[in-house]
Amino acid sequence: MPVELSAQEIWNDIQRIHDVSPLVHNITNYVVMNTTANALLAIGASPVMAHAQEEIADMVGIASALVINIGTLSRDWIVAMKRAMESAAEKAIPIIFDPVGAGATAFRTRTCHELLEQVRPTVIRGNASEIMALVDSTVQTKGVDSLIDIAPVKAAQSLAKRLSCVVVVSGESDLIADGRTCVYTHNGHSLMPKVTGLGCTASALMGAFSAVQSNPLLAAAHTMAVMGICGEIAAERASGPGSLQMHFIDSLYQLSEQQIVDHLKG
Numbered sequence: 001m002p003v004e005l006s007a008q009e010i011w012n013d014i015q016r017i018h019d020v021s022p023l024v025h026n027i028t029n030y031v032v033m034n035t036t037a038n039a040l041l042a043i044g045a046s047p048v049m050a051h052a053q054e055e056i057a058d059m060v061g062i063a064s065a066l067v068i069n070i071g072t073l074s075r076d077w078i079v080a081m082k083r084a085m086e087s088a089a090e091k092a093i094p095i096i097f098d099p100v101g102a103g104a105t106a107f108r109t110r111t112c113h114e115l116l117e118q119v120r121p122t123v124i125r126g127n128a129s130e131i132m133a134l135v136d137s138t139v140q141t142k143g144v145d146s147l148i149d150i151a152p153v154k155a156a157q158s159l160a161k162r163l164s165c166v167v168v169v170s171g172e173s174d175l176i177a178d179g180r181t182c183v184y185t186h187n188g189h190s191l192m193p194k195v196t197g198l199g200c201t202a203s204a205l206m207g208a209f210s211a212v213q214s215n216p217l218l219a220a221a222h223t224m225a226v227m228g229i230c231g232e233i234a235a236e237r238a239s240g241p242g243s244l245q246m247h248f249i250d251s252l253y254q255l256s257e258q259q260i261v262d263h264l265k266g
Contacts, residue, residue, distance in 0.1 A: 003183045003217070007264045010222045011257040013213050018044040022064035022211035026204055027051055027081050029071025029100065032197035035245065036204035042252035043226075045208035053080045060087035064094075065207035068121070069200055070111060071100035072141075078111055085119040094210035097121040098203040103133030116163060117240075122210055123220050124159065125168040125203045128152045135159050153182065166216040169201055174224040176217060185222040185230025186265040189235040193244045202227045229263040230255060 016078040033049050050059045053076065060066055068081050086196035088095050099112045107248060109224040112134060116124075124134070132155045152175055161179035169175040174181040192198050195203045206223040212218035233255075234247035 003221075005182055005184065005185065005221055005264065006181065007224055007260045009218065010225055010260050010264070013209055013219070013222050014043065014226070016212035019094070019210050020038060020064075020212060021046050022208055023048060023062060024065050024067060024204065024207040025050060025059050025063035025068065025084070025149040026067045026207070027077065027084055028067060028069035028098075028200060031071060032069070032200040032204075033061070035197045035249075036201050038249050039201045039252055040204055040208055042249050043205055043208055045205075045211070047204070051077055051080050053083060056080050056083045057087045060084050060091060061090075064211035065096065066093060067093065067096045067098070067204050068115070069098040069100060069203060070102075070108065071200065072113075073108060073111060079213070081115055081194065082118060085115060085121075089119045093178070094122040094207065094216070096203050096210060097124045098131045098200060098207045099124065099126045099134060100115075100200065102126065102130040107191065109133055120163045120200065121165050122216050123166045123168060123206055124163070125170065125199070125206060125220070126242070127170050127199065129154070131155050131159060131167060131169050153177070157182075166220050167201075167221050168224065170224070175219045175227070176224065178217045180260045181217060183217060185221060185224040185228055187225055187227075187232055187263060191235050191238065191244050192231045194241040198227070198231070198248070225264060226252070226260075228265075229260060232263055233259065 035045040048191040137255040152169040174185040209219040209223045230251035233251040237247045238244035
């Protein structure tokens with residue numbers, strides 16, 4: 001059953017992030033570290049990027065949320081991811097899992113399944129083919145782009161039920177599902193896919209929203225709505241992908257309640 005989003009509730013979450021500045025621990029890929037850290041700072045959160053196995057448990061111990069992003073995998077990082085997820089589960093803080101490129105290689109897909117079998121995340125966010133690869137390991141993707149036309153609602157609901165978590169399928173419209181309920185967000189701009197790392201940025205910001213919003217479905221949906229709104233605002237000022245990235249961070253930092261009211265699409 002679909003749920004409609006409230007601009008007021010989205011703004012309330014942003015205010016909570018500003019008030020508490022949650023520490024979001026990211027084990028993420030080399031490509032996006034700078035972008036995602038700046039996005040978290042812009043929204044009012046405190047980012048940390050820590051991958052060393054020796055400090056993982058301590059870092060998770062002071063964090064309000066954990067973001068796992070498999071974009072640039074290595075065996076050492078996989079061990080760190082497992083330890084971080086175990087520590088986060090023990091502390092009962094939200095875990096956001098981004099299966100970047102799942103389906104592209106057997107190693108990548110197998111790693112996703114191993115991590116998800118060990119600890120169930122709070123939210124999984126990916127594009128349609130990445131989510132489908134977590135449901136059916138025979139699905140193939142090219143890098144982080146979808147090559148197939150699938151039924152994202154069915155795949156998302158199936159995965160959400162199996163893992164008892166929220167699943168987000170990013171796309172022209174975003175689908176957020178928890179196995180029972182669906183939320184759709186329709187904001188965004190066609191220039192956004194031309195900027196690498198905005199999907200990873202959504203996952204990082206989801207850590208901040210999940211730290212202050214106890215309903216994982218709403219935390220994920222509010223994140224995707226804010227991503228899309230800030231993308232639209234940034235695109236109005238940008239002349240291309242490079243300036244879009246800059247204006248996107250500024251839009252996150254300057255986002256107002258009235259802008260959410262004006263831009264939020266039902």
